[in-house]
Amino acid sequence: MKLMNAKGVRDFPPEEKIIRQKVVDTLRETFEEFGFNPLETPEIERFETLSSKYAGGDEILKEIFKLKDQGGRKLGLRYDLTIPLARFIGMNPNLKMPFKRYEIGRVYRDGPIKLGRYREFWQCDVDTVGSKSMLADAEILAIADRGFKKLGLKTVIKINNRKILDGILLSTGVKENKWIDAILSIDKLEKQGKNEVKKELEQKKIASTSKIFKLIQKKENNKKTLDNLKSFISNDIGKEGIAEMEELLKLLKSFKVSVDFDPSLARGLAYYTGPVYEVFLEKSEIKSSIAAGGRYDEMVGKFVGKEDAYPATGISFGLEVITDALSSKEKKKSVVDVYVIPIKTTSESIKIAQKLRNSGIKIDMDISGRGISKNLNYANALDIPYVIFVGEKELKQKKVKLRDMKTGKEQLLSINNLVKKLKK
């Protein structure tokens, strides 16, 4: 038997998993600081749920991993965390609203494999269900801002509003039944460029493209972009979108979060109804968004069968791409703080290791009875920062010898002083 992974899925050895966990822990902490509670939904859903017409749509339907249980029931692996959220809400009508939850977990898409595209990946989602307030959107953006700051990543948060896009299209004479088609084409602007999008719009029989491009163009700053739109858009939907944008920008000022209003930002999902947002890295090789979301006031209600009952907004963080952005500089091979080398002192070394653990220090210890140089090689290979030697000579003085693996410096220390030094 040849040992190999299934196609499109991966192992994460410690040096990669450590950084993935750091990202997940940081996001979790941020979500909780904003009062979001954890929810866990299963990875297996009924196929009927995943393929509901209000769910992910045809493109995603093709990519569902299908399975059956022994009872012959049709099942599938979830492809996002939003459909399970909608199902959970429908099954729990007595939930207190607004329901603010986060979920971090794996999702699956049986699609083509490319660089950076896998069949099993993690999403970190945070959503507020049951509030139409722009304050809910402002919180989501403040989470993105805070989460990335904690991770040490410099980002640009782009925002727009689907109602503004609708207003632009209405004001340029595009018929309502073509709005979503047009918006899904505009979504490709960043990737495919103006000419390609123009061609696509014309194929879709949307004429006034140059007028559209003029309106979705960004001006020098958020205020000027808004002023420009205000002078052209007089329809209700567009004005509503502009008012939401003004309120959102005002709230974000209180949160001290800077955003970049970009009327060309569209987002590639049909279900968005209000603010939409995408987060990009500043000056990075990584050009795709590292978190994205928006307001979807109708999706959950339609899914659940109670129209308008569940306005919602949320964002999804892409664990893989965030980890890629961090890993070049922050890769660690081991969580271990100190490696203990007993020199014929197993029992005493165990006791010392246990004492250090009681101070929360992460301790590995030679269990193989190797010689000193092999042990040092091992600690080196795993990038463990400190080694302590526990010999009988040292024990007589109630001390151990600490070696800083970077500098090679050694120091004789009591256990208490060792703890003090390591906890600094």
Place this chain on the structure above:
Amino acid sequence: MKLMNAKGVRDFPPEEKIIRQKVVDTLRETFEEFGFNPLETPEIERFETLSSKYAGGDEILKEIFKLKDQGGRKLGLRYDLTIPLARFIGMNPNLKMPFKRYEIGRVYRDGPIKLGRYREFWQCDVDTVGSKSMLADAEILAIADRGFKKLGLKTVIKINNRKILDGILLSTGVKENKWIDAILSIDKLEKQGKNEVKKELEQKKIASTSKIFKLIQKKENNKKTLDNLKSFISNDIGKEGIAEMEELLKLLKSFKVSVDFDPSLARGLAYYTGPVYEVFLEKSEIKSSIAAGGRYDEMVGKFVGKEDAYPATGISFGLEVITDALSSKEKKKSVVDVYVIPIKTTSESIKIAQKLRNSGIKIDMDISGRGISKNLNYANALDIPYVIFVGEKELKQKKVKLRDMKTGKEQLLSINNLVKKLKK
């Protein structure tokens, strides 16, 4: 469409997920304090891997969730974390040994549903690969002891050694080709009682049952149990098992871990080769083990095709049963520390909430503009311990009003004093 879960899988609402996360976080912390690093393997494996003859065996084979990708490849959902570990080791021959890893994740079994048996559940596994030393086993048991102490659970750790069982069977005249059959019957002693096991052993044509029962009986303490066995067992395999047990007990003394040597403990998996262990709750309704494992020196090597290359030992913690043991006393409905109620002070309230978050305090805030009594009801329903009111009157004094939701007591405090009080 009726909204429902797939059969045998569950949602975990916040009040259940919070406690599940607490268990996972505590175990993770403990694993890392012992120098184990995280590994993540995929939940989808090639069917060929899962059904290898050195893997879980026939019983489990029936319960694999099978699926195919669009390329028609045969796949399955993993049913444990040990096979993925063995595959990972086989695919990474340059790993530094001993390889100490933990993995926490979901596994799947498409079996019958009963109380406490689901088709999707979590395992928390910690294993050392590449060491024959009893010190590796002692570490695993010290982790179990420490992890459960941190969780506030009183436990009994039972240990035995497969070589001792082999020695007992050899000394009572059972032929070697019947040993594993006999051991798998003895494993049922606790659940089915002596008479049933006796019957089963006789059906398997194992005669000397009364002699076996005499030997696997526990005496008053570990030393007497060992002495009893020593006086009866003179074969090499049994003597080796006894020597390992003596060494392990000595090491555990250095770790200050108490265990209960029980020669009837067998564990229901064929692949164990040395020490085996199960952890039970002291004085609890829950009678099944809450963590279990043992030494399996041959399995990985056979799986990988390098016999004897990968001695290993490890334990698996059952997240579901541990959570059940804790949840009656520790259920929390929300992670939130403080709920902020703005009284026409949205912008100022946001700023205060952000300041509190900067101190790591978990803050929820009214985003719906509800009245005070509705807001208090909401905070009450979610068991949030504190509420603060932010009114213009308070703001003029640069203070906020803190309400202790348990006692109903209210207090006017500056933000700095509020942080001090909450961080206590």
